[in-house]
Amino acid sequence: MENWNLPAGFRYAGVVSGLRSEPDRRDIAVIVSDTPAAAAGVFTQNRVCAAPVHVSRARLPRKDAHAIVICSGNANACTGEQGMADARRMAEIVANDFGCSPEQVLVASTGVIGRPLPMAILEAGIPKAVAAAKAGAPALSDAAHAILTTDTRIKVASRKAAAYTVTGFAKGAAMIGPNMATMLGFIMTDAAVESHDIQQILKEAVEPTFNCISVEGHTSTNDTVLLLANGHGFPLRDELLDEFAGTVREVCAELARKIAEDAEGANHLITIHVVGTRSDADARTIAKAIAESALVKTAVFGADPNWGRIVSAAGYSGVAFEEHELSLSVGPHLLYEKGRPLPFDAATVSGYLKNNREVTFDLTFTLGGGRCTFYTCDLTHEYVTLNADYTT
Amino acid sequence: MENWNLPAGFRYAGVVSGLRSEPDRRDIAVIVSDTPAAAAGVFTQNRVCAAPVHVSRARLPRKDAHAIVICSGNANACTGEQGMADARRMAEIVANDFGCSPEQVLVASTGVIGRPLPMAILEAGIPKAVAAAKAGAPALSDAAHAILTTDTRIKVASRKAAAYTVTGFAKGAAMIGPNMATMLGFIMTDAAVESHDIQQILKEAVEPTFNCISVEGHTSTNDTVLLLANGHGFPLRDELLDEFAGTVREVCAELARKIAEDAEGANHLITIHVVGTRSDADARTIAKAIAESALVKTAVFGADPNWGRIVSAAGYSGVAFEEHELSLSVGPHLLYEKGRPLPFDAATVSGYLKNNREVTFDLTFTLGGGRCTFYTCDLTHEYVTLNADYTT
Structure with a gap:
């Protein structure tokens, strides 16, 4: 944990809310950028998408994201209109506590399909997570733990360039997450990048990395990779932007390989x-x-x-x-x-x-x-x- | 076995040649039509095809087929030029014994990929099969046994119409044939049908039947369905031809379902x-x-x-x-x-x-x-x- 380079301006939390059957298991994560962050997302291509995928996809790309909230244990997929309302409410709770608009908050979930979210648990747990959010490796480790399902360990990757740091964490997939092979990845950077640039960069980084791992080919309803860039000043351009794209791809590649390595049940x-x-x-x-x-x-x-x-x-x-x-x-x-x-x-x-x-x-x-x-x-x-x- | 209706003019054999490790296991089958038969075939769509698929495909459709020879235990796939020569030689042995041209004989194989055919065994075994070919249910049962790999039982289906009979047997697939999911099917009829009509009829019959079963989606290098129609006189036309097509489809449907039912290792x-x-x-x-x-x-x-x-x-x-x-x-x-x-x-x-x-x-x-x-x-x-x- 001590070797992680972390970008400036992000806080993390992973708390125990009671969504999981294991009593001490962290199950709600938040990632907060105190200043507005350019944000991009790449999502599952499944026609049957979880509610949080619908909600987050409609909000991206954008220039002013402030937070991501994630729950594990319930996918909030195949849950109809109620599921959409619940996913929006997850973001709204964070927005109310943090003091931004709900549209500035992104949301992701992983777990069993077809069960309504237990909103009473989330109404209590999400404010706890927002209140607990801190900078530093221990807090990021808590968040990385809170998104796991049957993973045996957290997956974190980090790269430091001269002017910025790119750090990501992920969970999944497939054998690791038997219920739907869900893959979630969250990447933070303090680079200054425009939102349309990072959308393109993220899309190109996912293709040869997260899209080049498979366990049984069952595309999840919930796959989500989000990238937040909260750096300010003049945005990266030209060669510096290419260098940044390469750094993002390296982080994605390391996370993807860590997912394949941790496939539960696999010997090879x-x-x-x-x-x-x-x-x-x-x-x-x-x-x-x-x-x-x-x-x-x-x-x-x-x-x-x-x-x-x-x-x-x-x-x-x-x-x-x-x-x-x-x-x-x-x-x-x-x-x-x-x-x-x-x-x-x-x-x-x-x-x-x-x-x-x-x-x-x-x-x-x-x-x-x-x-x-x-x-x-x-x-x-x-x-x-x-x-x-x-x-x- | 006694309930099978069999078309006139076909003889069958299934003999023990020593291709399989089990000493008493039948491993070479022949199907003979004493008069020239219209013949059609539908084959795997795998780019990597077994040699017998290449050989049989090039000979179909045709008006004057006389025999099919099949071996189990070796797929003769990924075997290069030698494999092509060996598949042609299998047909030639039958042709020499029966007294027709090699092009009038079709060939199929199922088993392990990438091993040369042990031709010494086939040179001795194929003539034995041709010599043993007889009409009747016991001989057809022998042939149906000789094409099995890990199937637990033979699959035979038969339909009798006023003017003709359609009878088929099959082996496979997938769990049943772990090495490549090979599906083989052979359908005989004493209807009089033109070769271009039966090619179309067979193609349309395979789509909703053999192409609607799957175990793990691994398309074989060797999948082959052949139809021989040795009836003479004025060929079926219009409504009678449509009725015949329906009968062929029923036989294919019953064989396909029997394949799925016999999936080794399956509980459901x-x-x-x-x-x-x-x-x-x-x-x-x-x-x-x-x-x-x-x-x-x-x-x-x-x-x-x-x-x-x-x-x-x-x-x-x-x-x-x-x-x-x-x-x-x-x-x-x-x-x-x-x-x-x-x-x-x-x-x-x-x-x-x-x-x-x-x-x-x-x-x-x-x-x-x-x-x-x-x-x-x-x-x-x-x-x-x-x-x-x-x-x-």
């Missing part, structure tokens, strides 16, 4: 490198098909060097290629070269899968300069157990 | 009815997203009435809709009505899932007349075990 982090496709988008499409194949993921769990499952998942991804345009390595072992299977020692490749917590697939195409790095995990008995019995 | 057959979408294709897209969600499937396994997973899978399917345009029932229990969650007794719905081997989801949209019935199964510990350790 699987890194899929795809290179040589016609475009980066093609590489991502192929990597995602492999990452989401239950057959590939169970094979890794069982240390079964059944590499045909990887090649065939690439084949049904929808990207056009011929077999002789593809080679595959599993770790250091080249198994399939330009459409031909190579002889290999099954015990050796099985041993590679068994003995490495982090395993790598390299798919090399001869079609162009496209590339993607994608993270996923194996499919285990523990995953089935966790997800078979989540709400009951 | 899940039937997903989607109605009221803008098109049948939209209904199928939504049903498929639900059927392939690991979160939905583990919830059914655990009898967890976590219905938000079903609604949210519909939401990310790619079909545009608003929440108030959707209602959901799980079995007889209406849980979500036009975008609003209804109060329900969790123990009752959990009991419904727990106590019924066949469970149903009904999704009702208010957008149009589209509809689809889709079959899948739950995701269990047994599935993970089966697929974690298939080739080693």
Whole structure:
């Protein structure tokens, strides 16, 4: 915790309100910027969105955000008009206490779908969180804890540049958050950036980072990444803005990898490198098909060097290629070269899968300069157990 | 077995050649039509196709097919030029023994990917199968056994019309065939139909039947459905042709359902009815997203009435809709009505899932007349075990 660089002008809290069944578990977080912050957001593409996604999306981008309020344990999704009113009320409570308009407050939730928010708990808990908000690493750690569901640890990433600091924290996804794979990320900076610039920067940062992890491909109703930039003075431009965008992307990349690493029930982090496709988008499409194949993921769990499952998942991804345009390595072992299977020692490749917590697939195409790095995990008995019995 | 109606003029065999590790297991099947048969085929859409798929696809549709040869235990996929030569040789062995040209013989395989076919075994086994081919139910049963992989039973369906009989057998898929979800289906009829008519009829029959089952969405390299029609005389036309198409579709539907019912490792057959979408294709897209969600499937396994997973899978399917345009029932229990969650007794719905081997989801949209019935199964510990350790 002591190594985190924190941007100036932000306060955090994570409090215990009683939303969760575990009595001492923090479940409401707030992030406050004392001065107005430029704010941007990227949200789930699910047609069925949680109420807080609807509410926050309508308020962004903007120049004058002051706070974010987050609850865990209840997604406030598929909750109809009442859910919309409840999400707006969460923001309004913060606004009343802080002294800003409700539109200056953003909101996010994660947890079980289809249950009304227990507003009596939130009416008491949110003011407690606002009152507790403080600067510094311990307060940020409290907030990072309060957004977790079945994560085993908090995910925080920070980068310090000459003129500003970018710090983020996240929760999720997928195996980590069995109820809907919800991924939440919150990134704060004291850089001075215009709101339309950070909207674009955030969008471009999410694509190769949070959108390149998957556990089972079940897109959440609640996925939310928010970026607040509260710096003042002349906004970043040109090369300095590009440098800032790179810093935001680095923070997102570290958080995304931490999410994949913490996949509950997983024994392996699987890194899929795809290179040589016609475009980066093609590489991502192929990597995602492999990452989401239950057959590939169970094979890794069982240390079964059944590499045909990887090649065939690439084949049904929808990207056009011929077999002789593809080679595959599993770790250091080249198994399939330009459409031909190579002889290999099954015990050796099985041993590679068994003995490495982090395993790598390299798919090399001869079609162009496209590339993607994608993270996923194996499919285990523990995953089935966790997800078979989540709400009951 | 005694109730099967069989079309005239076909002979079948299923023999033990030694391709499988189990010593007494039938592993080579042949289907012979003594007179030339119109033939059609529908194949996997995977870019990575097995050699037998390439070979059979290039030979269809045609007017004068005489035989199909199938081996189980080895997919002959990702096997390069050698695999193509081996698939052609399988057909050639049959042609030499039967006395037709190799192009009149079709070929299919199912099993592990990326291993060369053991041709010495096939050189000895295929002639044995051709020599053993007989008319009648016991021989068809032998053939139906010889194409199985991890299926627990054969799948046969038959319909008798006034002027002809349509009989099919199938194997697969997915959990049943952990290595690649391969689905194979072979349909024989003594109707007189032109080859371009049966190609169209087969294509239209496969769409709402074999293409509406899924276990984990991993499209095989080897999926193959072939239809042989060896009737002579004036070909079916107009209403009689439509009636024939309906009969073929019924046989395909029964085989598809039998495949879903026999999913290894599954405790539940899940039937997903989607109605009221803008098109049948939209209904199928939504049903498929639900059927392939690991979160939905583990919830059914655990009898967890976590219905938000079903609604949210519909939401990310790619079909545009608003929440108030959707209602959901799980079995007889209406849980979500036009975008609003209804109060329900969790123990009752959990009991419904727990106590019924066949469970149903009904999704009702208010957008149009589209509809689809889709079959899948739950995701269990047994599935993970089966697929974690298939080739080693």
